[in-house]
Amino acid sequence: MQLHLYWIDKNRKKKGIADNxxxxxxxxxxxxxxxxxxxxxxxxxxxxxxxxxxxxxxxxEYLVKQGxxxxx
Numbered sequence: 001m002q003l004h005l006y007w008i009d010k011n012r013k014k015k016g017i018a019d020n021x022x023x024x025x026x027x028x029x030x031x032x033x034x035x036x037x038x039x040x041x042x043x044x045x046x047x048x049x050x051x052x053x054x055x056x057x058x059x060x061e062y063l064v065k066q067g068x069x070x071x072x
Contacts, residue, residue, distance in 0.1 A: 001027045006042050007053045023056045025063065026071075032063050033071045 005023040012018035018038045025032045034056075042049070050056055064070075 002046055004047045005050050005056055005059065006047060007050045007056060021053050021056055023059065030068045031071045032068050034060065
């Protein structure tokens with residue numbers, strides 16, 4: 001099972017490009033991946049928008065404590 005958490009960059013109009021923050025979690029392999037993406041293509045059922053970017057960072061800390069490893 002895979003879950004995708006994302007935060008939409010609210011400053012995209014000022015900067016001219018968005019730095020949307022993403023966390024993809026693979027529960028079967030116990031891995032996660034963090035990346036930024038300028039595109040807004042989040043329309044699948046496993047995509048969940050996060051309102052605060054720091055919530056993704058807190059969730060990463062939780063995943064590491066649970067034994068998940070980071071993929072590059």
